[in-house]
Amino acid sequence: MVDHTADTWRPDSWKDKPVSQQIKYGDPQALQQVVDKLCQLPPLVSSSEVDTLKARIAEAQAGKRFIVQGGDCAESFSDCNADAISQKVRSLLSLSLLVSQKTRQPITRIGRIAGQYAKPRSELTETQGETTLTSYRGDLVNHVHFTESARTPDPARMLEGYSYASLTLNYIRSLLEAELDELFNLEAEVNSLHDLAQQKELHKSLRNFRDALSLFHQFNGKQTAHRNLTEFYTSHEALHLHYEQALTRKANNARWYNLSTHFPWVGMRTVQSESAHLEYLRGIANPIAIKVGPTVRPQDLVELCRWINPDNEAGRLTLIQRFGHEQIADKLPAMIQAIQDADIRVLWSCDPMHGNTQVSANGYKTRDYSHIQSELQQAFDIHQENDSHLGAVHLEMTGEAVMECVGSSYTVKHQELGKAYTSLVDPRLNLSQAFELIDSLTLSQSKAFSSEQKTSSNS
Numbered sequence: 202m203v204d205h206t207a208d209t210w211r212p213d214s215w216k217d218k219p220v221s222q223q224i225k226y227g228d229p230q231a232l233q234q235v236v237d238k239l240c241q242l243p244p245l246v247s248s249s250e251v252d253t254l255k256a257r258i259a260e261a262q263a264g265k266r267f268i269v270q271g272g273d274c275a276e277s278f279s280d281c282n283a284d285a286i287s288q289k290v291r292s293l294l295s296l297s298l299l300v301s302q303k304t305r306q307p308i309t310r311i312g313r314i315a316g317q318y319a320k321p322r323s324e325l326t327e328t329q330g331e332t333t334l335t336s337y338r339g340d341l342v343n344h345v346h347f348t349e350s351a352r353t354p355d356p357a358r359m360l361e362g363y364s365y366a367s368l369t370l371n372y373i374r375s376l377l378e379a380e381l382d383e384l385f386n387l388e389a390e391v392n393s394l395h396d397l398a399q400q401k402e403l404h405k406s407l408r409n410f411r412d413a414l415s416l417f418h419q420f421n422g423k424q425t426a427h428r429n430l431t432e433f434y435t436s437h438e439a440l441h442l443h444y445e446q447a448l449t450r451k452a453n454n455a456r457w458y459n460l461s462t463h464f465p466w467v468g469m470r471t472v473q474s475e476s477a478h479l480e481y482l483r484g485i486a487n488p489i490a491i492k493v494g495p496t497v498r499p500q501d502l503v504e505l506c507r508w509i510n511p512d513n514e515a516g517r518l519t520l521i522q523r524f525g526h527e528q529i530a531d532k533l534p535a536m537i538q539a540i541q542d543a544d545i546r547v548l549w550s551c552d553p554m555h556g557n558t559q560v561s562a563n564g565y566k567t568r569d570y571s572h573i574q575s576e577l578q579q580a581f582d583i584h585q586e587n588d589s590h591l592g593a594v595h596l597e598m599t600g601e602a603v604m605e606c607v608g609s610s611y612t613v614k615h616q617e618l619g620k621a622y623t624s625l626v627d628p629r630l631n632l633s634q635a636f637e638l639i640d641s642l643t644l645s646q647s648k649a650f651s652s653e654q655k656t657s658s659n660s
Contacts, residue, residue, distance in 0.1 A: 210484035212449040212457060215442050215477035222321045222440060222470055224342055225335075226354050232443065235356040239447035244460030245315070245366055246435065248452040248486070254434050254463045255488040257309040259516030261592035262548045267306045268519075268593035269297040270436060270464075270550065271635070272313030274627035275320045278340045281365040286372050288390060289314055290433070292600030292632055295385055295410055299639050300594075309432065313597070315369040316437035316462050318362045319444070320626050321470040327352075337625070341441055345625055359444050366461070370435065377431040385410075390632050393602035394611075397621055401611050403633045406640035436490075439465035442481055449485060456486040466490035466521065469555075474501070483509050490519035494556065495528045499539035506545045519548040521595050525556030526575040530583065537587045550593030551580040558627065561607075565618040567628045570608035574641055581642065596638075598630040609634045 226232045260266040271293050273280075280286075289312065297308045318341035327336045327347070334352040337345045341362040344351035376384070387410070394403060439445045439459065448461035459465055465485075469492045471478040482489045489509065493502060502520075510517045520540075524532050540547055553576035557568045577594065584591040604613040604621045605628035613634075622628075630638065 210480070212446045212481075212484070214484070215446070215481040218475055218477040218480045219473075220442070220477040221473060222325075224338065224354050224441060224443075226356055228356075232356040235359050236443050236447045239359060239363060239444065242363060242448075244448060244450055244458075245363070245370055246460050246463050248450075248454075248456075248458045248460065250434070251458055251460075251463050251487050253432075254309070254311075255516035257432075257516070258488050258519060258548050260307075261309070262515060262546060262590075264590050264592065265306070266309060266592070267300060267304050268309050268311060268548065268550065269293065269300050269596075270311040270313065270593060271296065271596040271598045273317060273599060273624070274313075274597045274629060275339050275625040276314065276317045277625060278318070278361060278365050281368055283372065286314075286369055287376055288600040290373055290376050291384060291387060292390065292598065292635075294433075295387055296598070296632075296635055296639065298385070299406060299410060299636060303639060303642065309434070311434045311436045311464055312373075313436055315366040315373070315435045316362070318366075319438065319441040321438070321440055321468055323470075339440075339625075341444065356443075359441070359447075362444065363448075363461075373433060373435075377433060387600070387632070390600045390602070394631065394633055397602040397604070398617075401613075401633075404610050404637035404640065407633050407636040410636065434463040436464035436466065437462050438468055439478060439482060439489075440468070440471065442477060445481060452486070457484055459485045459487050462487075464488055464490065466492065466519075468492045469494045469496075469523070472497075472505075474505070479505070479509065488516055488519065490521050490550065492521045492523055492552065492555070493536065494522075495524050495532045497536070499535045502536055503539050503543045503545065506540070506547060507543070510546070513544075513546050515546050516548075518546070519550050519593065521550045521552045521593075522580065523552040523555040523595075524576065526553075526572040526579065528556065529576055529579050533580070533583050534587055537584065537589045541587075541589065548593055549584060549589065549591050550595050551577055551591055552595040553577040553580070554595075554597045554627070554630075561615045561618055563615065563618060565605075565615075565622060565628075566626075567615070567618055568606045570606055570613075570630075570634055570638070573606070573630070574638055577638065578642065596630060596635060597627060598632070598635040599624075600632050603629060603631050606630050606634060609637050611637075 261268050297310045301308045319339040322336040342354050449459050467478045553573045557572040561567050604617050607613045611633045
């Protein structure tokens, strides 16, 4: 690790560090012109919104709130339209309502939206036949079409990404002013799932989600409920550092904020010690998240947390665990113990998606619902057994009528994956599968939050 005491950070100090998943542009001058233009554009979110989210995360660290983070693996510019945006917002709001019913806790919703336009890749090139081109890196970088011109990184796409993110955020804010019954109207999504395959069985929790809305009103009252439900935050992976740097601004409190999003995170491919991405994240005032997988050693994690959050500030740091259902029981307890022994404040979140990816025989990337459910169930149990607290879940999910993850009571089969597979990169849960996943955690959640009343670890 670098010297924790050195105060050498600036928005572009990441350029002095090794950059994983580097985007290679052919024209440095064109890149600089785009960055200069982005620096002049208005921020997309406010520092006060960022600070409010940090306070919400601190509450979740203390066991007084639960965080639901979800959305697309990779956003497409073409999805910047009223129907697609409202579908994403309604889906996450409705799912969070079920989570609130199960946990008996207030919920904060964070969408993977309005900026999830850049993607890391295991392989930086892709070969089809005898042709090898740059991998698709998200719409912020290049186009998914497999042609040389489409796959050539174009810095002007960052300006497009800014525009689409701004339009998306504006529409989300207008949506959240609507009546609750309109916000929670999932009739179109439910009908689409039925139309996709008549023999598929929607999970009962999706069919009956209006009961959860009624219960929410009963607990909170309609005015309070509407105020709570209009609190919606955005997140994306802080992968493209030129874009993130250009939208980093100093607030009146003299702190630097990434104002392209409320909640940036760093993934497993860019979390290495001394990395440019960690250098960037350590200097901004946003709450940030770090993906933690089976290759991370507990003591290295402790050192990383101390470097990223040297003042041990509440709400600052979230650890998104993603081990896979076969490794979580072996890897997670030691990490929990190391964080507890070091008395480090973190919010633990479970991403049960990324450790369970497989390739089907017909060539589609997929995830088995039973593996996703197993990892999330184990996560709650392991935290409870170790006097810890799992306070968040991170899902790749969609309200679209898709069949990308196999299994569940919706009975998606491997041979059906080509029938309704629209994800640009990784497979997502459809709405029935997402509701079933949360509903399956009734006993686990009940035990976890009963235990939380006795102890509030990492708070």
